Amino acid sequence: NYVDTDFVIADDVIEESTKFMDNSEEQQVVFPKIVASGNEKGMRLKPIVDKVVELSGSVCPKVIYIGTASFDRTDKFLLFTKAFSDMGCEIRRLDVSEDETTPSQDEMQELVVEFPDVIMCSGGNTLHALIRWKEVGLDLLIKEASMKGKVLCGGSAGAGCWFSSLHTDSLRPDNAKNKEHVKNDLTEEELADWDYAKISGLGFVDAMFVPHFDATGTNGIKRSEHAEMMMQRDPSTPAIGVEDNAALVIIGDEAHAVSGDGKATCHILVPDESTGDVKTAPLPTNWRAPIPIEEVLEFPEPAKGEHLEDLENYVDTDFVIADDVIEESTKFMDNSEEQQVVFPKIVASGNEKGMRLKPIVDKVVELSGSVCPKVIYIGTASFDRTDKFLLFTKAFSDMGCEIRRLDVSEDETTPSQDEMQELVVEFPDVIMCSGGNTLHALIRWKEVGLDLLIKEASMKGKVLCGGSAGAGCWFSSLHTDSLRPDNAKNKEHVKNDLTEEELADWDYAKISGLGFVDAMFVPHFDATGTNGIKRSEHAEMMMQRDPSTPAIGVE
Secondary structure, eight states: OOTTOOOOOOTTTTTGGGTTOOOSGGGOOOOOEEEEESSSGGGGSHHHHHHHHHHHTOSSOOEEEEOGGGTTOHHHHHHHTHHHHHTTOOEEEEOOSSGGGOOOHHHHHIIIIISOSEEEEOSSOHHHHHHHHHHHTHHHHHHHHHHTTOEEEEETHHHHTTEEEEEEOTTOTTOSTTHHHHHHHSOHHHHTOOOOEEEEOOOSEEEEEESSTTOBOTTSOBHHHHHHHHHHHOTTSOEEEEOTTEEEEEETTEEEEEESSSSOOEEEEEEOTTTSOEEEEEOOSOOSSOEEHHHHTTTTOOOOOGGGGGGGGGTTOOOOOOTTTTTGGGTTOOOSGGGOOOOOEEEEESSGGGGGSHHHHHHHHHHHTOSSOOEEEEOGGGTTOHHHHHHHTHHHHHTTOOEEEEOOSSGGGOOOHHHHHIIIIISOSEEEEOSSOHHHHHHHHHHHTHHHHHHHHHHTTOEEEEETHHHHTTEEEEEEOTTOTTOSTTHHHHHHHSOHHHHTOOOOEEEEOOOSEEEEEESSTTOBOTTSOBHHHHHHHHHHHOTTSOEEEOO
8 A cells, every 4th residue: 555655855855954064165065875785785795885985984984774674673783784893883773663662853863864974774675664764754864864975875675765766575475574484374376476566765866776686586577577567667767777786876966886796787777768668788887987877877878860870871981181171270370490380199099998008198198298288088989978988088087187078979968169169179288089989970070070170189289199999080091890789879788689699790891080191090900809800800801902091000
């Protein structure tokens, strides 16, 4: 009878209790801070525990344990808090599963809002926990604590409760305080006679949380498959499936996945409005920083753009910029001997990793003429993904360089011409372009006029650099894997959706570049593609068919 209860806390319901917040820039509190594990064991795995500690801001955080979902059983308390007790953390517990053990409002205020750095909630019966929290007002105290910067964490039920909705086994007959008695009392058939339910959570994150995403319930139904069916019936919000031993970490409006065992991860599920199917994609667990949660929740979505529907038709497009095409815009140049600008200045790496290796980074810095160059990052080839931006610019951000980004992969994010002029021509010492799908990048640059601005910037002496696609684009032609089926914005979904044979069914192509150097660039020269063909050998065959220009293969 409680499955349809709305437990989401309205934004203004505790307005009076948040007057303590100082919203000046120095005192700004980041919230929510959430570590949501797919199972209870996750809260004992070091990478996940380390993330809780890191977010708490304390080497030995104070923890309040709320075991309502496990009916305040002490055995669960001891097991769930073990990693933190082993660290010597001060741990208190709050028992509200039954009226007899529920403290007063003042006592709960002190335990939940004033005392802890971390609020840890157990696994178990989420629906029971949410009902009790609402009855005793604990939900409002948790929200107040979150707005003070306290970390919210837990596994299974203690993870799903933070979301606007969750996929739950709360109606399982043995999901009870006396579960051992129930298991002893019922037959196997009776124990398997139950169904999952979608229930409301507290609403810190607007998504459906699916714990134990890689597990099968005692009813014989896989969590992942049932969650997809549930989304087909109600596609109103995306879903986040978290495997056992993984966790989703949320910091304000950003998120990332953490693997507790090096294998487990999180999955994003979004409904496909055109087909009624559900698209899924696993999240990488190697991101060096969180990315906007809005972007995370769109992870399985493909990029927009008519050209992406039939990219092969653009292989023969000429992207070379004619020498006289920006003659008017280069009148600023003083061609006297003292003021002569050397251009182009290019650092073209064979792969993206090259742009994080010191000898190559040092060369970019040297050519820029600045010990800490200003960098504009253009991530069109990687479809403006924030995870790629953070990885690709790491060496320069570690140096303290000012870095800005220019997103033109889709019309919605493309700035005005004046804004692009300032970002590309006026601001930077270095123009850095990502790896990815070169053909997509070149098409977009030509559509929005970015190619001409890059040429103008180059003629002012700006350094052009990048790896793979972000290197080949500077040449008159390049050897590319742009037609590879998973060379897409939602590559993780594509890899998840296609067979190995389908992923290997593609060929390299020779396409035009911007033409700063009259040669064919071959990135990853010492590598073999997912089609099983060596780059070096295919480039040689390509040159035999078209020997018009020499080639430069970069390992």
